[in-house]
Amino acid sequence: MxxxxxxxxxxxGLLATxxxxxxxxEADWLTSLRERAAAEFNxxxxxxxxxxxxxxxxxxxxxxxxFSLSEKTAEVDQALLDEALLxxxxxxxxxxxxxxPKHSSLAGLADAVTVLPLSEVFTxxxxxxxxFKSLLDSVIEEHAQGFINFNTALFSDGALVCIxxxxxxxxxxxxxxxxxxxxxxxxxxxxxxxxxxxxSKATVFETYTGVADSCYLTNVVTEVVVExxxxxxxxxxxxxxxxxxxxxGVYTRLENNAIFQxxxxxxxxxxxRAEIHANLSEASDCTLDGLYIGCDHQHMDNHTRVHHNQxxxxxxxxxxxxxDDKARGVFQGRIVVAEDAQKTxxxxxxxxxxxxxxxxxxxxxxxEIYADDVKCAHGVTVGQLDDTAIFYLRSRGADEQMAENMxxxxxxxxxxxxxxxxxxxFKVLDELLKRFPQAGMKKEWL
Amino acid sequence: MLKIENLHVRVExxxxxxxxxxxxxxxxxxxxxxxxxxxxxxLSYILAGREGxxxxxxxxxxxxxxxxxxxxxxxxxAGVFLAFQYPVEVPGVSNIYMLKAALNGIRKHKGEPxxxxxxxxxxxxxxxxxxxxxxxxxxxxxxxxxxxxEKKRNEILQMSVLEPTLCVLDETDSGLDIDALKxxxxxxxxxxxxxxxxxxxxxxxxxxxxxxxxxxxxxxxxKIVKSGGAExxxxxxxxxxxxxxxxxxx
Numbered sequence: 001m002x003x004x005x006x007x008x009x010x011x012x013g014l015l016a017t018x019x020x021x022x023x024x025x026e027a028d029w030l031t032s033l034r035e036r037a038a039a040e041f042n043x044x045x046x047x048x049x050x051x052x053x054x055x056x057x058x059x060x061x062x063x064x065x066x067f068s069l070s071e072k073t074a075e076v077d078q079a080l081l082d083e084a085l086l087x088x089x090x091x092x093x094x095x096x097x098x099x100x101p102k103h104s105s106l107a108g109l110a111d112a113v114t115v116l117p118l119s120e121v122f123t124x125x126x127x128x129x130x131x132f133k134s135l136l137d138s139v140i141e142e143h144a145q146g147f148i149n150f151n152t153a154l155f156s157d158g159a160l161v162c163i164x165x166x167x168x169x170x171x172x173x174x175x176x177x178x179x180x181x182x183x184x185x186x187x188x189x190x191x192x193x194x195x196x197x198x199x200s201k202a203t204v205f206e207t208y209t210g211v212a213d214s215c216y217l218t219n220v221v222t223e224v225v226v227e228x229x230x231x232x233x234x235x236x237x238x239x240x241x242x243x244x245x246x247x248x249g250v251y252t253r254l255e256n257n258a259i260f261q262x263x264x265x266x267x268x269x270x271x272x273r274a275e276i277h278a279n280l281s282e283a284s285d286c287t288l289d290g291l292y293i294g295c296d297h298q299h300m301d302n303h304t305r306v307h308h309n310q311x312x313x314x315x316x317x318x319x320x321x322x323x324d325d326k327a328r329g330v331f332q333g334r335i336v337v338a339e340d341a342q343k344t345x346x347x348x349x350x351x352x353x354x355x356x357x358x359x360x361x362x363x364x365x366x367x368e369i370y371a372d373d374v375k376c377a378h379g380v381t382v383g384q385l386d387d388t389a390i391f392y393l394r395s396r397g398a399d400e401q402m403a404e405n406m407x408x409x410x411x412x413x414x415x416x417x418x419x420x421x422x423x424x425x426f427k428v429l430d431e432l433l434k435r436f437p438q439a440g441m442k443k444e445w446l
Numbered sequence: 447m448l449k450i451e452n453l454h455v456r457v458e459x460x461x462x463x464x465x466x467x468x469x470x471x472x473x474x475x476x477x478x479x480x481x482x483x484x485x486x487x488x489l490s491y492i493l494a495g496r497e498g499x500x501x502x503x504x505x506x507x508x509x510x511x512x513x514x515x516x517x518x519x520x521x522x523x524a525g526v527f528l529a530f531q532y533p534v535e536v537p538g539v540s541n542i543y544m545l546k547a548a549l550n551g552i553r554k555h556k557g558e559p560x561x562x563x564x565x566x567x568x569x570x571x572x573x574x575x576x577x578x579x580x581x582x583x584x585x586x587x588x589x590x591x592x593x594x595x596e597k598k599r600n601e602i603l604q605m606s607v608l609e610p611t612l613c614v615l616d617e618t619d620s621g622l623d624i625d626a627l628k629x630x631x632x633x634x635x636x637x638x639x640x641x642x643x644x645x646x647x648x649x650x651x652x653x654x655x656x657x658x659x660x661x662x663x664x665x666x667x668x669k670i671v672k673s674g675g676a677e678x679x680x681x682x683x684x685x686x687x688x689x690x691x692x693x694x695x696x
């Protein structure tokens with residue numbers, strides 16, 4: 001469902017005049033695809049709160065801010081890199097929406113694995129170009145969403161990741177997106193394509209970080225295909241500047257017996273939206289985990305959609321949110337079970353903690369079930385801290401603030417503990433601990 | 447050390463304690479016994495500072511200060527410790543973390559420096575060994591999934607780490623088999639000290655077989671109806687509490 005909404009003239013103008021963002025030696029087919037996306041954007045613009053899918057998230061601040069396209073940066077602050085890059089991974093680094101070869105490292109990556117910036121696709125092999133063409137725009141089911149069209153029309157770079165059949169990637173692949181902009185109101189568009197071929201196994205991380213307190217817009221789209229019997233873990237960590245805007249999406253197709261685990265950690269940005277969509281084929285297995293921690297005036301929108309299209313697929317979704325101060329969290333989770341998707345086993349849980357009277361949570365689970373032999377369960381809670389536990393901790397000598405922080409931290413830490421790759425777990429933990437400075441938490445004690 | 451005078455407490459409009467007078471000095475062990483519903487647990491919670499109780503009359507002073515004016519954590523810093531009848535599960539917070547946070551909270555208040563992490567762990571592990579607790583409990587969430595006996599041992603472990611001056615033990619013997627009861631009692635006895643006082647709140651005599659009280663008080667219907675030495679507990683064991691009911695009726 002979409003509601004006609006006049007496009008913002010500033011952004012329509014960007015589409016009309018943008019040349020800097022195009023990829024080197026771009027093929028005609030891509031230019032045509034961009035033109036089509038731009039034409040759709042010119043009709044519908046960015047989503048409006050009148051659109052049911054966007055009723056809790058008003059993006060007018062993005063329209064008013066009139067972000068302009070970022071340009072390639074020559075030098076990157078080492079501190080930004082150090083903060084962003086995880087140990088023990090292959091790294092593909094993008095700064096302000098452009099690939100940075102100097103800071104990327106794929107040394108030791110097996111030949112059976114392709115990890116390539118999109119900016120190098122058209123100067124690469126024919127196979128790579130064909131792969132790119134076959135994957136781009138192949139998973140997204142809905143073109144009317146303005147940010148996707150905007151991304152398709154303008155993406156400047158991004159990653160193409162392809163794991164060949166029967167290949168296990170020895171280390172996680174980190175796609176690090178860094179914004180180095182400081183106060184220039186820039187926007188970047190990256191597009192990622194991840195393709196796990198049959199019986200392969202890999203872990204891919206997307207991380208989003210930027211200069212503290214700078215205002216910029218990240219608009220990213222990731223398309224994922226997981227072929228039969230392949231096993232893909234995909235984690236995204238959104239730790240943007242607290243004044244930034246972040247619109248991101250992960251659109252996934254799971255083929256028969258595929259396994260997909262998606263983890264979605266949200267800490268940054270003044271306004272963010274993450275769309276996590278998965279289309280499930282027969283006997284595929286999909287896990288969606290999420291954690292969102294908001295304070296001050298942050299607005300965090302998580303929008304998930306799981307489509308059970310065929311029988312015997314399993315999906316497990318578990319999102320936890322903590323909102324403090326005047327922060328607002330949104331969880332809209334939809335599970336659709338098609339008529340043919342008998343023996344579906346789907347669960348969705350959303351648990352929220354409100355720490356302030358002025359914080360807000362809007363949670364909306366939606367189940368649409370058209371098959372008759374399925375197991376579907378969902379649960380939603382919005383609560384406060386347990387008074388008995390606070391009393392217990394205080395009676396041991398923790399002051400009230402510390403007791404509250406310990407319990408809040410414990411609530412959130414359940415999601416962190418699930419992260420098996422240590423460098424990512426510690427990174428997420430660091431982000432979580434930043435939110436509770438008074439607690440004096442130390443990770444060596446966990 | 448602790449002086450309770452004419453304490454009256456009301457909960458949800460109902461009078462629970464109706465004029466308690468009790469004086470406890472350093473080094474003493476007092477047992478407070480009584481039937482269910484006599485107000486024993488209320489008295490424990492009042493000492494620890496739990497909310498939800500209306501104190502309508504009376505006072506409690508602790509080391510000369512007004513205890514009732516102190517917040518829950520201020521009481522802990524001042525040396526009050528309540529071993530809970532039903533220790534609270536705190537999912538996600540590890541035992542070691544809570545112990546360290548609690549101890550450093552108390553040390554900070556006393557103006558003492560934070561403990562060195564390695565020394566602290568070594569000292570806690572030694573105390574766990576005394577209580578026959580597996581070291582793995584250190585890294586498990588506080589009381590989560592612990593058996594009844596494990597929870598009680600964990601309370602005594604916390605007590606031995608925090609070294610309070612007033613230890614209030616609320617039905618610590620309940621849920622302990624005879625082995626566990628001996629271990630827990632040994633743990634408590636090790637903490638006996640001329641500078642430390644104990645209040646053992648219990649329904650049964652059996653804890654007192656292992657921890658000999660200096661004084662026994664019988665609490666019934668919100669009042670201390672009888673006080674005596676250790677022999678009073680044995681008397682209660684023989685006679686039960688029914689004589690109190692008779693007394694009330696007459």
